[in-house]
Structure formats: structure tokens, C-alpha cells
Amino acid sequence: xxxxxAPPKTASLNYEESLYTQGHTLICGIDExxxxxxxxxxxxxxxxxPKGLVIPGVYDSKALSAKRREELAAAIKEAAVDYALGxxxxxxxxxxxxxxxxxxAMSRALENLKTPPDAVLIDGLQGKWVPDIxxxxxxxxxxxxxxxxxxxxVAKVARDAEMMRLHxxxxxxxxxxxxxxGTAKHVxxxxxxxxxxxxxxxxxxxxxxxxx
Numbered sequence: 001x002x003x004x005x006a007p008p009k010t011a012s013l014n015y016e017e018s019l020y021t022q023g024h025t026l027i028c029g030i031d032e033x034x035x036x037x038x039x040x041x042x043x044x045x046x047x048x049x050p051k052g053l054v055i056p057g058v059y060d061s062k063a064l065s066a067k068r069r070e071e072l073a074a075a076i077k078e079a080a081v082d083y084a085l086g087x088x089x090x091x092x093x094x095x096x097x098x099x100x101x102x103x104x105a106m107s108r109a110l111e112n113l114k115t116p117p118d119a120v121l122i123d124g125l126q127g128k129w130v131p132d133i134x135x136x137x138x139x140x141x142x143x144x145x146x147x148x149x150x151x152x153x154v155a156k157v158a159r160d161a162e163m164m165r166l167h168x169x170x171x172x173x174x175x176x177x178x179x180x181x182g183t184a185k186h187v188x189x190x191x192x193x194x195x196x197x198x199x200x201x202x203x204x205x206x207x208x209x210x211x212x
Contacts, residue, residue: 008057011149028117029147033155037180039199042088044105045155048081058149060142061156073157076150084112090200103129170196
């Protein structure tokens with residue numbers, strides 16, 4: 001018998017449906033990408049999908065190919081009630097540390113929405129940043145919540161586009177392949193060329209074990 005290709009995984013609406021039963025209708029998923037790289041921004045996305053909408057294949061962005069992420073990001077943007085991005089660049093990361101910069105990016109994404117949500121689902125464990133509306137923090141939320149998964153995809157596509165722009169400006173680092181993460185190729189390029197303006201000084205200091 002021929003092997004049948006498994007259907008793509010799709011994050012469920014279980015968390016959203018629980019909020020629907022409590023009377024919430026504008027539910028926002030929030031996720032971020034880019035906490036670990038040596039260069040580029042932390043990018044967060046806030047997405048409000050129509051009540052009950054499921055887009056097949058919307059799942060943790062890390063489990064998807066770049067082409068599929070781009071296809072799904074376009075579908076999410078077209079279907080969304082609203083979506084917005086929030087950015088924290090390398091300078092802010094160095095100034096206030098990566099955790100606080102991540103909170104800043106998520107806060108900015110939420111503030112940039114034109115449609116105020118009445119509940120928020122956030123990927124990860126609760127920290128010092130909690131929105132001033134009903135909020136649920138979900139470990140592994142990008143695989144458990146459709147809204148969070150949608151946010152993870154849009155954020156990832158946006159950050160990858162940023163890294164491609166950086167590659168055009170600074171091709172010597174290979175940002176088009178590693179997207180700023182600390183691969184051997186990236187570390188070698190840093191040692192050869194030194195940092196560019198979008199490198200996180202607080203990160204490369206640890207990697208290279210000396211100031212840049």
C-alpha cells in the first residue's frame with residue numbers, strides 16, 4: 001500500500017473555546033521570536049482571529065518550512081480581525097536585557113492593535129509583564145492555541161524578512177542562512193569582521209569571550 005502523507009498538525013481552539021464560554025469574543029494570541037540570536041530584533045505579534053476560525057496547518061512556526069510559514073502568514077493576515085507587530089531592536093536588548101526587551105516587544109504588539117481584545121492568550125510562563133486585560137499564559141502555547149500559533153507564524157515571517165534585509169546590507173555574516181543565531185559560521189564571521197550595528201553586544205561578548 002502506498003504511504004499516505006500525514007495531514008499537517010493544526011493547533012486547537014480549546015483555550016479559545018474556554019474563553020468564549022466566559023463571554024469573551026475578541027481573543028488575542030501573542031507570541032515572540034528571536035530571543036536567542038546574536039543579531040537582529042526580538043519580534044512579537046498579536047493576532048485576533050474571528051471567533052471559531054480554524055486555518056488548517058496553523059501550528060508552531062518552528063515546525064513549518066519557510067515557504068509554508070509565508071503562505072500561512074498571508075492567510076492569517078487576510079482572515080484576522082486585527083494583527084500587529086512589536087519590535088525590540090539590538091540596542092534596546094543591550095540596554096534593558098533580553099527578557100525586558102521581550103516584554104517590551106509583546107507590549108508594543110498589543111498596543112499597536114487597532115481593535116482592543118477582551119482576552120489574551122500568551123505563549124510561555126507568566127513573568128513580570130501581564131497585560132491589563134484577562135490573560136492566560138500557556139507553556140508551549142504555539143502548539144496548544146490556534147491564536148498563539150498564528151501569532152508565532154506572523155512574527156517569524158516578519159523577523160526572517162528583517163534578517164534578509166540585514167543580509168543585503170551585511171552579506172559577510174550569512175544572515176540569510178542562520179538568521180542571526182550563533183552558528184559556527186556566524187561566530188567565525190564575527191571574529192573575522194567584528195560586529196555590525198545590529199549585533200547584540202551583550203550576546204556576542206559572551207560568545208566571543210571579549211568585548212566588541
